[in-house]
Amino acid sequence: MNGVEESEHRDGGAGDGVSPVGLIDGVGDTRRALGGFLRARRGRVAPEHVGISGGGRRRVRGLRREELAQLAGISVDYYVRLEQGRATQPSREVLDALARALGLDEAERAHLDTLAGARRAPAPEARVGPVLRRILDAMSGLPVFATNHRLDVVAWNGLGAELMGGLGDPGRRDRNNARFLFLDPASRFVHPEWEGRAAEAVGQLRVSAGRYPDDTELAALITELSRRSAEFRRIWATGEVVMCAAGRKRLRHPRTGLLTLDFETLHVPAAPGETGLVVHVFSAEEGSREAAALARLV
Incomplete structure (x- = not known):
């Protein structure tokens, strides 16, 4: 050698x-x-x-x-x-x-x-203001939730909370999406395409860790997941990088079964030049089975 x-x-x-x-x-x-x-x-x-x-x-x-x-x-x-x-x-x-x-x-x-x-940017202090809350509540017919750069779910509407495994009740699921995916077996029911969702979460955390290397809370989250989840370590080792975008995802709810929904991500800056919050909006084509299922859940 x-x-x-x-x-x-x-x-x-x-x-x-x-x-x-x-x-x-x-x-x-x-x-x-x-x-x-x-x-x-x-x-x-x-x-x-x-x-x-x-x-x-x-x-x-x-x-x-x-x-x-x-x-x-x-x-x-x-x-x-x-x-x-x-x-x-x-x-x-x-x-x-x-x-x-x-x-x-x-x-x-x-x-x-x-x-x-090697720019050491401070972690954004993204807050959920009353205007954003009104917007989420007004979108009552669509599942909506907002996350920060650590994948903490910081705001949601009723349909978003229900579809994503019970966000409104902290006893039902962890409000950090990465912890939910890797440490809660219930995530595999909500997300039938679990491997893809897990890779997205790791890729997003990797991007955040690169942008905000001094964020001690983010570092603690990544360290916790690496210690407690072999699957997290496996996916991290691939170097996965993911930016929030748009497309289609499959979700499962006990009342409606599998749903294939379109999704879009909207960025709400915390301040000029900062990433701030990401609002995730799901929808279904009018007249589709998925649209009828969402209407029943509302």
């Missing part, structure tokens, strides 16, 4: 985002977070997909460090220093080259830029 492979083996290999004691790599430290993200995404790239022969037994999943460095056109030494957190604020050209070599999508590239910039 050559020197690069030996170093890689000692560091845990590609995609190893969790230490032996269950702590998440890089939380609260953007330099380590950058290295952890690069390792995870390097582990996702199959060598044969980028023209590299597997060449027998490989000690690491995905690309070796020297292979990624060669694809990106940078020195192996510099890349190793990036992964180890000893090189900071790489140039735009280096980031472009790494993003191309790793096949990053738009959300992943934005996250890479955030980590590489």
Whole structure:
């Protein structure tokens, strides 16, 4: 085994985002977070997909460090220093080259830029004001709820509370969506496509951890989940990055059964330049079975 492979083996290999004691790599430290993200995404790239022969037994999943460095056109030494957190604020050209070599999508590239910039932004103090509450209540025919960057559900209307597993009653479910997904078996009933929802939650927490490395509450949440949930650790180690968007989701309610609903995310800034709150709105096409089911729940 050559020197690069030996170093890689000692560091845990590609995609190893969790230490032996269950702590998440890089939380609260953007330099380590950058290295952890690069390792995870390097582990996702199959060598044969980028023209590299597997060449027998490989000690690491995905690309070796020297292979990624060669694809990106940078020195192996510099890349190793990036992964180890000893090189900071790489140039735009280096980031472009790494993003191309790793096949990053738009959300992943934005996250890479955030980590590489090492900007220590304060966590937003997003509050639910009376106007937002009136808006949520006025949308009584649609399930609606709002989350902050830690995935705490901070506001909802009646239909949103009912459809998402009983948000109105703290005894029924945790009001943090990540804790609910990973620590409450009831989440698998509410979310029949649990794996996808779990990956979204981890990806959103990863984005928040990169943006707000000094948020101690967020770091404590991620550490708690990493200690208590092997599935959380597994998904985190993939380097998953997700931005809230729009699309369709399947939800299950005991009275209506499975529902396939459209969803849209609306961003309410806490202050200029801050992420603030995300309002999640679900709807169904008029005349559909889902629309009739929502009307019954109202």
